[in-house]
Amino acid sequence: MEKKDALINYCLRLGDSSLILGQRMAEWCSNGPILEEDIAMTNLALDLIGQARTMLTYAGEIEGKGRTEDDLAYKREEREYYNTLLSERPNGHFGDTVVRNFLHSAFFYHLYQALKNSSDEMIAAHAAKSIKEVTYHLRHSAEWLVRLGDGTSESHNKVQESLNNLWEFTGDLFEMNEVDELLIKEGIAVDLNSIKKDWDKTVNDVLERATLSRPEDEYMQTGRLDAMHSEYLGHLIAEMQFLQRAYPTAKW
Amino acid sequence: MNSNSHYTKEQIWGFLSGIPDPEIPVITIEELGVLRNVEITLDKVIITITPTYTGCPAMKLFEDEIISTLKSKGIENVEIKMVYSPAWTTDWMSETAMEKLRKYGIAPPVKGTEDKGVLFSSDQKIVKCPQCNSENTQLKSQFGSTACKALYQCNDCLEPFDYFKCI
Ligand SMILES: [Zn+2]
Numbered sequence: 483m484e485k486k487d488a489l490i491n492y493c494l495r496l497g498d499s500s501l502i503l504g505q506r507m508a509e510w511c512s513n514g515p516i517l518e519e520d521i522a523m524t525n526l527a528l529d530l531i532g533q534a535r536t537m538l539t540y541a542g543e544i545e546g547k548g549r550t551e552d553d554l555a556y557k558r559e560e561r562e563y564y565n566t567l568l569s570e571r572p573n574g575h576f577g578d579t580v581v582r583n584f585l586h587s588a589f590f591y592h593l594y595q596a597l598k599n600s601s602d603e604m605i606a607a608h609a610a611k612s613i614k615e616v617t618y619h620l621r622h623s624a625e626w627l628v629r630l631g632d633g634t635s636e637s638h639n640k641v642q643e644s645l646n647n648l649w650e651f652t653g654d655l656f657e658m659n660e661v662d663e664l665l666i667k668e669g670i671a672v673d674l675n676s677i678k679k680d681w682d683k684t685v686n687d688v689l690e691r692a693t694l695s696r697p698e699d700e701y702m703q704t705g706r707l708d709a710m711h712s713e714y715l716g717h718l719i720a721e722m723q724f725l726q727r728a729y730p731t732a733k734w
Numbered sequence: 735m736n737s738n739s740h741y742t743k744e745q746i747w748g749f750l751s752g753i754p755d756p757e758i759p760v761i762t763i764e765e766l767g768v769l770r771n772v773e774i775t776l777d778k779v780i781i782t783i784t785p786t787y788t789g790c791p792a793m794k795l796f797e798d799e800i801i802s803t804l805k806s807k808g809i810e811n812v813e814i815k816m817v818y819s820p821a822w823t824t825d826w827m828s829e830t831a832m833e834k835l836r837k838y839g840i841a842p843p844v845k846g847t848e849d850k851g852v853l854f855s856s857d858q859k860i861v862k863c864p865q866c867n868s869e870n871t872q873l874k875s876q877f878g879s880t881a882c883k884a885l886y887q888c889n890d891c892l893e894p895f896d897y898f899k900c901i
Contacts, residue, residue: 518885522877529881532789536818607819611788614821614901622876624853688853 488661490541492671497537498565501555503586504530505722506573515576529615536608556726560716561709568651570715577630581644584623589655590616592680601669624688631692646697653702746772749803756795757880760838763796767826778811784822787881824900836864841897861897863888
């Protein structure tokens, strides 16, 4: 594998995870449990889609075939997306969304902290920029997790169940292949084993505050690296891409 | 001779510096710190800007405004360059801009209070009510009417208000 191909793939991983999680958050628009949360969740969506734009634009530039951020977001098929399996999990109830966002934001937070020192200037700048936004996302979801986990017995049981259900998608966040190997040597990517240690610490701290128990690492789902997805991604992109597919030359 | 040569870099900066933020029209792209650089090359003018938030919808409007403002001065070949580093921070906002925000009803960022600890840090900063100047205010939501604002409420005059949050 050449460095160029590895770098394109790496940018797609970052960009796609933001894009898909952003699309999930956008699905909350007008469906939030209270007005403040509706606004908060659509703000999260906006940040995530902004982060996706930077990385997809960059991936298109490196590729050099004239594909824009929009081409990459709206004209790829399901098996061409490299987002994390966790990002595509359905919103479920508010507690499901809070748990998913917490686990994912903690991942982004520690990943971007490390990528600030990437030898690739664009990735380093992107990480330094995104960390400011992701810090708010992590705090937002962690505060809700504590509020719900340490709330009533019903809210506690519900988020514990969300956590148990989502746990099997967390192993995929930290899987690596030859792309990582090559880019770590170049100082561009970071070793996800070390991100996992930081992530574990954050997750354990917050779960303890939230009086929730950390599920056992039993069977873990896998697929991100090979663009293998759950049945949910196809439905998500069908909706996300509808306009571009129905009216291929549509512009704002 | 190139088409841009009758303007200096400073003049072009001057044309652009007054472009208002579409969402907070009392402050300009210069005061916000979004306008970073003007460069004149042989065949074009390169304007460097940096986004406040990655997903800020105002950025596209800034670009359109820059292009149309320069066009009105007869400058046709304009390139907008978006840079991400150094990452935009509210610390770049001038005192004048902060005062304008306050008068407009938005509490300006409390400088240097970007939280170092991510989680559950004792959020001790005092955000004064832009209406009655009371320090007795409370955070309602970290996310407000636009990406850059949080929602507060004053416990004295009871008015809700936007706080331009620190990043
Ligand atoms: Zn007041």
